[in-house]
Amino acid sequence: DAKTTQPTSMDCAEGRAANLPCNHSTISGNEYVYWYRQIHSQGPQYIIHGLKNNETNEMASLIITEDRKSSTLILPHATLRDTAVYYCIVRVAYNNAGNMLTFGGGTRLMVKP
Amino acid sequence: AAGVIQSPRHLIKEKRETATLKCYPIPRHDTVYWYQQGPGQDPQFLISFYEKMQSDKGSIPDRFSAQQFSDYHSELNMSSLELGDSALYFCASSLGGTAFTDTQYFGPGTRLTVL
Numbered sequence: 001d002a003k004t005t006q007p008t009s010m011d012c013a014e015g016r017a018a019n020l021p022c023n024h025s026t027i028s029g030n031e032y033v034y035w036y037r038q039i040h041s042q043g044p045q046y047i048i049h050g051l052k053n054n055e056t057n058e059m060a061s062l063i064i065t066e067d068r069k070s071s072t073l074i075l076p077h078a079t080l081r082d083t084a085v086y087y088c089i090v091r092v093a094y095n096n097a098g099n100m101l102t103f104g105g106g107t108r109l110m111v112k113p
Numbered sequence: 114a115a116g117v118i119q120s121p122r123h124l125i126k127e128k129r130e131t132a133t134l135k136c137y138p139i140p141r142h143d144t145v146y147w148y149q150q151g152p153g154q155d156p157q158f159l160i161s162f163y164e165k166m167q168s169d170k171g172s173i174p175d176r177f178s179a180q181q182f183s184d185y186h187s188e189l190n191m192s193s194l195e196l197g198d199s200a201l202y203f204c205a206s207s208l209g210g211t212a213f214t215d216t217q218y219f220g221p222g223t224r225l226t227v228l
Contacts, residue, residue: 034216043117043203043219044156087155100146100158100169101205101217 004088009108012082018075020107022088025069030092033064034101035073037084044087044103047073078111085109115140117206117220125226126194134189134223138206144168145187146217147179150201162187163209191225199227 005023012018024033034049048055048062050071055062061074075082087106091099118137126132138145144163148156158171162181173179176194181187185206191198201224205217 038156041201041222041224043205043221046216046218049216099215100161100171101148101156102158103155106155 004090004104006086006088006105006107008105009110011110011112012075012078014080014111014113015077018078018082018109018111020073020075020086020088020109021070022073023070024088024090027068027090028092031090032092033062033068033071034089034091035060035062036087036089036101036103037082038087038106039081039084044101045084047086078109080111080113083109083111117204117218119202119204119220119223121223122221123224123226125228127228128194128196130194130227132191132194132225134191134202134204134225136187136189136204136206136220138185138187138204139218142206142208142218143185144207144209144215145181145185146205146207147173147187147189148203148205148219150203150222151197152200156201156203159189194227196227199225201225 035047036044038044050062064071085106085108120135146161147159150156159173160179161169165181176192179189201222203222205219207217
């Protein structure tokens with residue numbers, strides 16, 4: 001799977017949008033971009049994933065650049081409960097199942113009042 | 114909605130003892146994954162099963178073994194426990210087949226402490 005690069009940490013004011021960037025310049029054509037977050041010692045929580053089109057769900061929006069070398073996760077109105085480590089993961093999907101997730105570093109987002 | 118269930122949530126063992134962690138996937142999910150997260154570290158993949166067959170293997174010690182049963186639940190067996198095995202152990206499940214069903218959903222984890 002392609003390697004990803006994320007900022008180590010970011011701050012965001014409560015109620016404002018949080019924009020978390022991720023670089024994945026070696027992404028392959030059949031690799032998806034997944035975002036998970038982990039709130040302190042809880043199980044990682046799936047947020048969103050996409051291939052090349054922008055995606056939106058009830059939690060967040062995912063913007064993928066046209067060349068697919070980078071993406072941004074957007075939390076439109078951050079709350080204190082969004083404070084967590086956010087992981088951007090690139091992986092091949094639906095390949096006879098069993099594909100692992102490789103967690104690396106992530107961005108520690110601190111939402112402040 | 115039903116989530117992944119893990120038991121026990123907390124477990125304390127002595128060195129050289131054995132431990133068994135259990136994972137009950139989301140109903141209809143056929144794939145189970147195990148991850149280990151040491152203190153201050155990111156989750157690391159251990160092993161996965163698809164339709165009761167091992168599908169991927171990561172950095173799982175030889176002292177550990179796992180299996181998936183006919184009802185799709187999985188058990189991680191850990192023997193000759195060492196202090197370094199103290200960690201959070203997460204199970205995740207997915208429904209293999211397409212990009213939008215292959216998403217992994219994680220359980221709350223089992224915190225194993227080896228004394």
